[in-house]
Amino acid sequence: MSDVTVTDLYEVTMALSYVREDMRQDATFSLFVRDLPAGRGFLVAAGLEPALDYLSAFRVGPREVRDFAEALERPVGDVEPLLGLEFDGEVRAVREGRLVFADEPLLEVTAPLPQAQLVETYLLNQVCHQTCVASKAARCVLAAAGKPLIDFSLRRTHGTQAGLQAARLSALAGFAGTSNVAAAVRLGIPASGTMAHSYVEAFPGEEEAFRAFARAHPGPVTFLVDTYDTEAGVAVAARVLAELRRGPGCAVRLDSGDLGALARRARSMLDDAGLGDVRIIVSGGLDEYGVDDLVRAGAPVDVYAVGTRVGVAADAPYLDAAYKLVAYDGRPVMKLSSAKVTAPGRKQVFRRPGCADVIGLYDEPPPEDAEPLLRTVMRDGRRTGPPDTLDGARARFEADLAALPASARRIRGPKAPVPVFSPRLAALTDEVRGRLTREHP
Amino acid sequence: MSDVTVTDLYEVTMALSYVREDMRQDATFSLFVRDLPAGRGFLVAAGLEPALDYLSAFRVGPREVRDFAEALERPVGDVEPLLGLEFDGEVRAVREGRLVFADEPLLEVTAPLPQAQLVETYLLNQVCHQTCVASKAARCVLAAAGKPLIDFSLRRTHGTQAGLQAARLSALAGFAGTSNVAAAVRLGIPASGTMAHSYVEAFPGEEEAFRAFARAHPGPVTFLVDTYDTEAGVAVAARVLAELRRGPGCAVRLDSGDLGALARRARSMLDDAGLGDVRIIVSGGLDEYGVDDLVRAGAPVDVYAVGTRVGVAADAPYLDAAYKLVAYDGRPVMKLSSAKVTAPGRKQVFRRPGCADVIGLYDEPPPEDAEPLLRTVMRDGRRTGPPDTLDGARARFEADLAALPASARRIRGPKAPVPVFSPRLAALTDEVRGRLTREHP
Numbered sequence: 001m002s003d004v005t006v007t008d009l010y011e012v013t014m015a016l017s018y019v020r021e022d023m024r025q026d027a028t029f030s031l032f033v034r035d036l037p038a039g040r041g042f043l044v045a046a047g048l049e050p051a052l053d054y055l056s057a058f059r060v061g062p063r064e065v066r067d068f069a070e071a072l073e074r075p076v077g078d079v080e081p082l083l084g085l086e087f088d089g090e091v092r093a094v095r096e097g098r099l100v101f102a103d104e105p106l107l108e109v110t111a112p113l114p115q116a117q118l119v120e121t122y123l124l125n126q127v128c129h130q131t132c133v134a135s136k137a138a139r140c141v142l143a144a145a146g147k148p149l150i151d152f153s154l155r156r157t158h159g160t161q162a163g164l165q166a167a168r169l170s171a172l173a174g175f176a177g178t179s180n181v182a183a184a185v186r187l188g189i190p191a192s193g194t195m196a197h198s199y200v201e202a203f204p205g206e207e208e209a210f211r212a213f214a215r216a217h218p219g220p221v222t223f224l225v226d227t228y229d230t231e232a233g234v235a236v237a238a239r240v241l242a243e244l245r246r247g248p249g250c251a252v253r254l255d256s257g258d259l260g261a262l263a264r265r266a267r268s269m270l271d272d273a274g275l276g277d278v279r280i281i282v283s284g285g286l287d288e289y290g291v292d293d294l295v296r297a298g299a300p301v302d303v304y305a306v307g308t309r310v311g312v313a314a315d316a317p318y319l320d321a322a323y324k325l326v327a328y329d330g331r332p333v334m335k336l337s338s339a340k341v342t343a344p345g346r347k348q349v350f351r352r353p354g355c356a357d358v359i360g361l362y363d364e365p366p367p368e369d370a371e372p373l374l375r376t377v378m379r380d381g382r383r384t385g386p387p388d389t390l391d392g393a394r395a396r397f398e399a400d401l402a403a404l405p406a407s408a409r410r411i412r413g414p415k416a417p418v419p420v421f422s423p424r425l426a427a428l429t430d431e432v433r434g435r436l437t438r439e440h441p
Numbered sequence: 442m443s444d445v446t447v448t449d450l451y452e453v454t455m456a457l458s459y460v461r462e463d464m465r466q467d468a469t470f471s472l473f474v475r476d477l478p479a480g481r482g483f484l485v486a487a488g489l490e491p492a493l494d495y496l497s498a499f500r501v502g503p504r505e506v507r508d509f510a511e512a513l514e515r516p517v518g519d520v521e522p523l524l525g526l527e528f529d530g531e532v533r534a535v536r537e538g539r540l541v542f543a544d545e546p547l548l549e550v551t552a553p554l555p556q557a558q559l560v561e562t563y564l565l566n567q568v569c570h571q572t573c574v575a576s577k578a579a580r581c582v583l584a585a586a587g588k589p590l591i592d593f594s595l596r597r598t599h600g601t602q603a604g605l606q607a608a609r610l611s612a613l614a615g616f617a618g619t620s621n622v623a624a625a626v627r628l629g630i631p632a633s634g635t636m637a638h639s640y641v642e643a644f645p646g647e648e649e650a651f652r653a654f655a656r657a658h659p660g661p662v663t664f665l666v667d668t669y670d671t672e673a674g675v676a677v678a679a680r681v682l683a684e685l686r687r688g689p690g691c692a693v694r695l696d697s698g699d700l701g702a703l704a705r706r707a708r709s710m711l712d713d714a715g716l717g718d719v720r721i722i723v724s725g726g727l728d729e730y731g732v733d734d735l736v737r738a739g740a741p742v743d744v745y746a747v748g749t750r751v752g753v754a755a756d757a758p759y760l761d762a763a764y765k766l767v768a769y770d771g772r773p774v775m776k777l778s779s780a781k782v783t784a785p786g787r788k789q790v791f792r793r794p795g796c797a798d799v800i801g802l803y804d805e806p807p808p809e810d811a812e813p814l815l816r817t818v819m820r821d822g823r824r825t826g827p828p829d830t831l832d833g834a835r836a837r838f839e840a841d842l843a844a845l846p847a848s849a850r851r852i853r854g855p856k857a858p859v860p861v862f863s864p865r866l867a868a869l870t871d872e873v874r875g876r877l878t879r880e881h882p
Contacts, residue, residue, distance in 0.1 A: 029639070120637075198766035
């Protein structure tokens, strides 16, 4: 099944009409998030690289024509005008890892109208979800205040593809590892994981389980200590670890109960046993709020493993993103009805110090001290440079995060910077609105 | 990348230890949901078929061994004891489409311990997510009270695989179609979709847009009427539709604003124009709550298109599901610490009239009037019958839904039936708890 057919049917019905009417002039669509979800002071741009992979390979071949015809319940001949259609347009986009805010285009596609329309659904799918999860992971990094984080989300993500994406996006945001083997191998990021409660239960007792684990794994080991009674589990782990002398890198993992209190008790027991270098890993229903609570309480936690809530971005599992036509054949356009008004025209985001962003027109001169965020990443359907790397995206994220105002970095009640329109964009918006209101009184 | 490596690393570390210790006796793991999310009166079992596909194909080959070794940072030779491992166990499961409640096993795997452990992550990933989305879609079907629903979620699902799953699961729950072309073709379900606001904007005006659409599409057409001013849009659509005389199947779509009020106004305008057979489709941020509001208000809506909130199960995007070892080598086991106690032993769910379910032991005689829900669907690693069909799952869902108590069917404040333990299961739980408490005082 080709990715070309992973699309909403209406993209196909519209494209067929455009081709029939010979409406092949250049259109610009702008992909942006209307409002940030509650509890988000920023978004981390993500999903661009998979989107560019898709556009690079986009081609309506005979099989896609047959599938489109089947979905439309039309003869294949009716859909043949789309045969051979490829994406040969331009993409200007915010690179992965950059911080973005409401109304700021994450990408703008300029291409002949049928092409630019047909790719809508897939681009939204990739960019919405990935920006959503990357932003959640980024907040965990903020909450952990320098301590390493591990992605444990695979068992609860929306399918396995989403699990792979969650591992990639959390690595982009600075996580130290993932439990997901396929993701770790494919992306070259560290894999992490030790034992489940079932492992301990399969042995007569905890001590037998821990010793057997150490027999199979000669390096540093992590023991899960909360299968029966956590304090007793820590005592057993301390005894076995003291004998093993596996050195730094060993750890105990707490997965239930009052993680802060148990971490303090475990730390004290381990220290008393001369195991000051044995680390404490906590997991179990954590996200940035849980991590923040533990950090603020001064819990002696060395590593935070976060899963479900981060992998599905549980408190805000989607973004209110749109892919809107802003110009066609040189004419700026916009939608008027109800509250969903969008500004017309091709745009640029000018970042000024402190994320005091200005959204302007793509060809206007940048304000003083401003950096344009949208770069031309694809021209004539080809990438303008080599594919981006995860390290590059992470470096951009870290630099942007360091420059983000404290009010937007807050875990609770963050306040996102609100971009302003440039005078030229504001004037164009008024002008187009006025014209449309006269035409559709 | 094989699905075998789509797993948490700890499954591999544990399996290696089990093999080293020659712990290959049969283990039973039970996959169940601990608590239903707020706002759910039932769950719809789903994800079994993809899980069985995975188990049927499960084999640790040389490539998987290399990937496991890379993730573990161990020599390939250390992982070779897993080479050739396949799944040749038994699966007892609740068939897709059946309703289930808290603590009821959705499936139980009985297999040699290393195998039964290695498949944990993938099974949880499939069953959690799919049961979650199917349950959300089912509530939309209840809310729509007989009116057809269409899945529009692809642009906001967590990746494209999740979009395909959402289309399948909503069809399972009785949706009439999906916008997702790939899903429609692959699953043989109707595809649905017409035009976006961008289409209308690309023309000089709505009338030109609607006429052009009708030129490209000779059958029944749907016009999107809220690009500029909804009432004016309905008037234009009515004029064009009256001229076209395309007969029943034509529709107008409302995508923003006060959908109930606009639907009433549109209905009245269409009726006045002699277009009583033109239908009204509504969309835009709907889920079961929005649909319920419209139905209760008597809005003259013919088709509900639901997207984002259903495709990501926005109000409950994950389930608190677990895959717990309940027996090993003939010995029932359980976890004790904190609140996460699970009952030991292989189980059966006995459904009595009105969903007054009893969770018992797998080999106990059924209570009177009770139907056992868990069936043996895989034996010796092979399906016991042909793969299930979507139609079969839908039929089971419809039958179960008809028998569900009204309090569980409510859209707001539903009350889920609470299964009870059979006396034998309760006695076993007490016995194992007592033994473990003596051993881990």
